[in-house]
Every structure is written in C-alpha cells, then in structure tokens.
Amino acid sequence: MDYNVSALIEYFPYFIPAAWKTIEVTALGILLGMVLGLLTAFSRLSKNPLFNVPARLYIFVIRGTPLLLQLMFLYFGLRSILNLEALTTAVIALGIHNGAYIAEIFRGAIQSIAVGQMEAARSLGMTYRKAMIRIILPQAFKRAIPPLGNQFIIALKDSSLASAITIKELLLKSQQLASSNYYMMEMLTIAAIFYLFYTSIFTWLVHKIEEKLAVSGSR
Amino acid sequence: MIKVRKLEKWFGKLHVLKGIDLDVNPSEVVVIIGASGSGKSTLLRCINFLEKFQKGTVEIDGKVIDKNNEKMKNAMRTHVGMVFQHFNLFPHMTVLQNVIEGPSQVKKISKAKAVEIGKYYLEKVGLSDKEVAYPSMLSGGQKQRVAIARALGMEPSVMLFDEPTSALDPELVGEVLSVMKDLASEGMTMVVVTHEMGFAREVADRVIYMDDGLIVEEGTPEEIFNNPKVERTQEFLSQIL
Numbered sequence: 082m083d084y085n086v087s088a089l090i091e092y093f094p095y096f097i098p099a100a101w102k103t104i105e106v107t108a109l110g111i112l113l114g115m116v117l118g119l120l121t122a123f124s125r126l127s128k129n130p131l132f133n134v135p136a137r138l139y140i141f142v143i144r145g146t147p148l149l150l151q152l153m154f155l156y157f158g159l160r161s162i163l164n165l166e167a168l169t170t171a172v173i174a175l176g177i178h179n180g181a182y183i184a185e186i187f188r189g190a191i192q193s194i195a196v197g198q199m200e201a202a203r204s205l206g207m208t209y210r211k212a213m214i215r216i217i218l219p220q221a222f223k224r225a226i227p228p229l230g231n232q233f234i235i236a237l238k239d240s241s242l243a244s245a246i247t248i249k250e251l252l253l254k255s256q257q258l259a260s261s262n263y264y265m266m267e268m269l270t271i272a273a274i275f276y277l278f279y280t281s282i283f284t285w286l287v288h289k290i291e292e293k294l295a296v297s298g299s300r
Numbered sequence: 301m302i303k304v305r306k307l308e309k310w311f312g313k314l315h316v317l318k319g320i321d322l323d324v325n326p327s328e329v330v331v332i333i334g335a336s337g338s339g340k341s342t343l344l345r346c347i348n349f350l351e352k353f354q355k356g357t358v359e360i361d362g363k364v365i366d367k368n369n370e371k372m373k374n375a376m377r378t379h380v381g382m383v384f385q386h387f388n389l390f391p392h393m394t395v396l397q398n399v400i401e402g403p404s405q406v407k408k409i410s411k412a413k414a415v416e417i418g419k420y421y422l423e424k425v426g427l428s429d430k431e432v433a434y435p436s437m438l439s440g441g442q443k444q445r446v447a448i449a450r451a452l453g454m455e456p457s458v459m460l461f462d463e464p465t466s467a468l469d470p471e472l473v474g475e476v477l478s479v480m481k482d483l484a485s486e487g488m489t490m491v492v493v494t495h496e497m498g499f500a501r502e503v504a505d506r507v508i509y510m511d512d513g514l515i516v517e518e519g520t521p522e523e524i525f526n527n528p529k530v531e532r533t534q535e536f537l538s539q540i541l
C-alpha cells in the first residue's frame with residue numbers, strides 16, 4: 082500500500098473549517114448536555130415521581146440506544162417537523178445524549194457527599210435549597226470534574242457520528258476529500274491528528290483544573 | 301428551654317424511642333449515657349428535627365415545633381446548636397468560613413459582623429491561628445473545636461453534643477472536653493451524649509441513663525454514679541466504670 086506523506090501536508094489546510102465544525106458541534110452539544118444533565122440529576126434525585134420518573138425514563142432510553150440511532154431519529158423526525166438545520170439537529174442530539182450521562186455523573190457526585198454534610202448545614206438552620214447550593218454542590222462539582230472530563234472527551238469523539246447526518250466535521254471531510262484524491266489513509270490520518278490534538282489539550286486542561294482545586298482543601 | 305413529651309420513634313418496624321419525656325432548663329447541663337443502640341443519638345436528632353418521629357411533641361423556647369412547618373423548623377435550628385461525632389465540617393471552606401457560614405447565610409448578618417463573630421468564637425475554642433486553614437489540615441481535636449465554634453457562631457440558646465469525643469484519639473479528648481467545660485461554666489444550656497464519665501460527674505447538673513429507647517433513671521451525677529437505684533443502671537455502670 083502506498084502512503085503519501087506529502088499529502089498530509091498538502092491537504093492539512095483543507096481540514097481547518099471541518100476542525101472548527103467538530104469543535105462547534107462538540108462544544109454546543111456539551112453545553113446543552115450540561116444544562117440537561119443538571120436538571121435531570123435534580124429531577125432524578127427528587128422524591129416526587131412527577132420529576133424522577135421522567136428523568137429515569139430519559140436516562141434509560143438514551144443510555145440504552147446507540148447515539149447513531151438517536152442522531153438519525155432526530156434527523157429524520159424532529160428536523161423535518163421543526164424545519165431545523167442539520168447542525169442544530171446534531172447539537173440537539175449530542176446534547177440530549179450527553180445530558181443523560183452527565184446527569185448520572187452529577188447524581189453520583191451529589192450522592193457521594195456524605196449525608197453528614199447536609200445534616201450539618203440543616204442544623205445551622207439552612208433550607209434544603211441553600212444547603213444544596215452552598216454546601217453540597219460545590220463539593221459535588223469538584224468530585225464530578227474527572228468523570229465530566231472523561232465524558233467531554235467521549236463527546237468530542239462521538240461528534241464524528243454527526244457525519245452521518247451531513248455535518249462536515251473532521252470525519253466526513255476526510256471521506257469527501259478521499260473520494261476525490263484517493264488518499265484514504267492519509268485523510269484519515271489528518272483527522273486523527275486533529276482528534277489527538279484536541280483530546281491532549283483537553284486532558285491537560287482537566288488535569289490543571291484538578292490540580293488547582295486539590296490545593297484549596299481536599300477533603 | 302426544651303420540653304420533650306411522649307416522644308416515640310420507629311425506624312420501619314424497629315421501635316427506637318418508646319416514650320421519652322425530657323425537660324432541659326436554661327443553663328442546665330444534661331448528660332445522657334447509655335449503651336450503644338439505646339437511642340441516644342436518635343433522641344438528640346429528634347430534638348432538632350433532623351430525624352422524623354411518629355409520636356409526641358418537642359417544645360423549644362416555649363414553642364411546640366410543628367414537624368410539617370419547614371420555616372418553623374429552620375428558625376428553631378438557628379437557636380439549637382449541634383455538634384456531631386464526626387465533626388461534619390465543610391471541607392471546601394476554611395475554618396473561618398465554616399464558622400461564619402451560618403451567621404452570614406442564615407441569619408443574614410453583614411460579612412464584617414459575621415467575621416467578627418467568627419473570630420470571637422475561634423478564639424474561644426483556642427484556634428485563632430487556624431482561621432485560614434482548611435479542615436483537612438487539622439487534627440481531630442481541632443476539627444471538633446471548629447465544629448463547636450461553628451455551632452456557637454449562631455449564638456444558640458442550647459447546644460446538643462452527640463458523642464463529641466468518640467471519634468478522637470485519646471490524647472485529643474481533653475482539649476474538646478475543656479472547651480465544653482468552659483461553655484458550661486458560662487451558663488450555656490447543654491445536652492451531651494457521651495461516654496466520658498469523668499466529664500459527666502464534673503460538669504453535669506443531671507445525668508440521664510437511657511436503655512432500649514427509654515429513660516431508665518435520672519438524677520444528679522452523685523445519685524446516678526454513687527447510688528443508682530435501678531438494677532439496669534447499676535449493671536451498665538459496673539461495666540464501664
């Protein structure tokens with residue numbers, strides 16, 4: 082098999098817009114996922130079935146079906162009904178998908194904060210809400226950072242599935258270029274380099290944040 | 301100050317408190333002793349409604365607390381300080397922040413005033429030099445003293461202590477007990493669950509012996525430790541003394 086190293090350099094610039102597209106889909110998807118995740122985590126923790134039953138159902142459905150299916154489901158369903166752009170559809174799908182996982186991350190983190198913390202806060206006369214905001218959540222967020230970082234990296238890689246619904250992100254770009262220049266392996270390599278670049282930066286960033294938080298009083 | 305009447309509590313099918321009547325008068329120090337599992341912690345936790353109970357009433361500062369009234373319970377808790385066996389300090393806050401959290405967030409006292417109060421009580425427990433430390437950097441004895449300062453920061457009218465020294469290494473027990481003695485001598489109303497019989501003898505106005513969800517006997521330290529009338533009290537004391 083021939084492998085044309087110079088094609089790597091030649092075609093690299095063509096990937097720049099796609100590289101931005103990947104970031105765009107991922108970042109917006111994660112943002113939506115965080116909002117949905119937080120809301121769902123609280124609904125899931127609520128004792129009221131009106132909240133926790135829909136939350137459970139949402140998590141059950143999303144975690145039990147493939148992302149590719151969810152993407153297509155929204156693309157062929159929601160998009161045509163609401164007349165959405167493909168990009169919007171991809172962001173919504175990624176957001177909904179990640180929301181379910183992020184909800185479980187937050188729920189786990191909140192539950193991992195010992196009940197003693199809640200009791201100490203309540204014994205000072207704090208309302209449940211205030212105790213949540215002032216005492217439980219700051220600790221839970223800190224505990225959620227490593228698994229959240231993990232989930233964000235998964236989300237970044239998962240954004241490649243948006244290629245299936247016509248989003249010109251890195252993977253689709255590599256396929257389109259390869260179909261005209263026939264450098265399939267080379268184009269995939271370029272896409273891979275971008276992904277590795279993103280994931281390295283992100284891993285480093287999460288690490289820094291963890292380090293910083295560890296300083297201000299660990300346990 | 302505290303009036304508990306016919307308090308009964310079940311955990312599922314387990315009858316944990318079987319009709320408790322308890323009065324605590326202003327400036328009184330009441331020490332509760334009894335075997336593990338006899339319901340001492342549960343009783344303390346029912347007094348400030350951290351635990352739900354099924355029957356009976358709790359009256360604090362002349363008000364019968366309505367268990368369905370969150371506002372009333374929150375207001376009551378600002379007058380009732382609680383110190384836990386495992387400290388339960390807020391690990392993401394410095395020592396001073398731990399102490400001013402209640403005054404500033406619950407009582408809505410200005411930041412400057414809250415800091416003043418915080419510093420005052422940290423000095424009282426001998427930890428002025430630890431204001432900016434995080435709880436993770438403290439010894440168990442220091443943690444418990446911060447927890448006491450945190451409760452005092454609310455300027456409560458009564459303090460509940462649930463085995464405040466049980467989680468401490470023996471050499472750290474003294475510093476916590478000494479802070480509690482000072483409090484008692486200043487006239488703080490206190491309900492203390494403890495196994496420290498020396499403290500009970502020395503500081504308690506009244507000692508209560510609990511067994512199996514009931515108050516079996518109560519009296520002055522003299523009466524309980526020297527002339528216990530009930531056989532079960534005698535047995536318990538002979539085991540621990």
Ligand SMILES: Nc1ncnc2c1ncn2[C@@H]1O[C@H](COP(=O)(O)OP(=O)(O)O)[C@@H](O)[C@H]1O
Binds near residue numbers: 314316339340342
């Ligand atoms: N959250 C709980 N759920 C079920 N049972 C409990 C709970 N807390 C305490 N108990 C039970 O209630 C009884 C009294 O416990 P507790 O008040 O902690 O006793 P003490 O403080 O005197 O050791 C024990 O039998 C204990 O196992």
Ligand SMILES: [Mg+2]
Binds near residue numbers: 342463
């Ligand atoms: Mg106990």
